[in-house]
Amino acid sequence: MVDGSNIDVEKLKLFSKDLVGFLKDDKDACFFKQCLEQSNALQSHSHSQYQLLRDSIQDYQEKINACKQRTTEAQSEAAADAEIDKLQKELEQEIQREQLLREELRVITDEVNDLDHQRASIEEQRQLLKKLEQDQLRAEMKLSLYASVTSIIPDLDDQSKISGQIVERDKKVVENFEFDSSKLTTFDTCNSIWKMINS
Template identity: 45%
Template sequence: MGEISRNVDFENLISYGDDLVELLKDKKDLNNLTRCVENSKSLRLNCDADIDEIHSLIQGYEQKIDACKRKIDEAKSEVVSDAEISFLEKELDEEMEREPVVDEISDLEHHSVSVEERKKIQKKVKQEEQRLKTMLSIYASVTNIIPNLDDQMSISGHIVEKNKKVVEMFEFDPANVSDFNLCNEIWKMISM
């Protein structure tokens, strides 16, 4: 009966080791996390640029509206003929037609919606990043191995023994070590 439980445990350990090797070997999660971070930075820069552009457009239109109001006030303050008032009103109407304010407001509303959508995407990216960090933390607490995700050329990290308060560094070059030997080395580190 003791041998049967050992076989079951050994099979679980082999399965767990295979999963761990795939995690350390497959950089898909790391690449996804890196891509998410880069996308969030790009998204933030685009949002800031759109907001600055919108503010400058609004200021420009406010200045044009103020200039037109001044012209009207000047025209009203002077005693002028009805023909001149008609001419100024006509000029104002032409100016308003040249500047499609309604279209610009619609464009500004569209930009606002676009900014909101980008914020939602950024929030999802942060949630995915947090999920990946949590998964990595779970793997590290189970195996006592903290991988070095900054080094893309080798498999490296630290072995942490909490009871002995010891940290030991390891590094493998995948070009020089077979997958089988790499798996065995990792198992040895985990079982210490």
């Protein structure tokens, strides 16, 4: 513990304001916002690719139908075997291309679904972070209120002991206090704190 008899209360106030400013830093919120923006951009790109592939599949389906029609016409007109084989090969190639496009479309659909899940997860984390920030602000306000009413600023860094400082504004004096919880009961500790507040 630092001897508080030489601490300037104004400097202590400035330090408290700096501490609150530091605690309000929202780096995690910025990170989650960037993740959400990237997720939305990827989703938009995937939707565009999805639409292009659907259009391509439709074009290939039309080509396949045209090939089938030509094959049927060639067979009905007793066209040469070479022409029928050529049309059959074209049909098989178009069917293979369609299958490849369908597989690519399935992969992109899976990616879009995955991005939707990621966006939902990021939104949940953003809401949780916002709630934690609100809870932290509420706790800081409570701590400030308690310190204002009781003139006691607890030391929350070390949870193994009960300690802090008593600030007397009129006299501009800061006193340190500490209670060993292993030697005092909770009741005795509470009584000692009340005596400090009332003195």
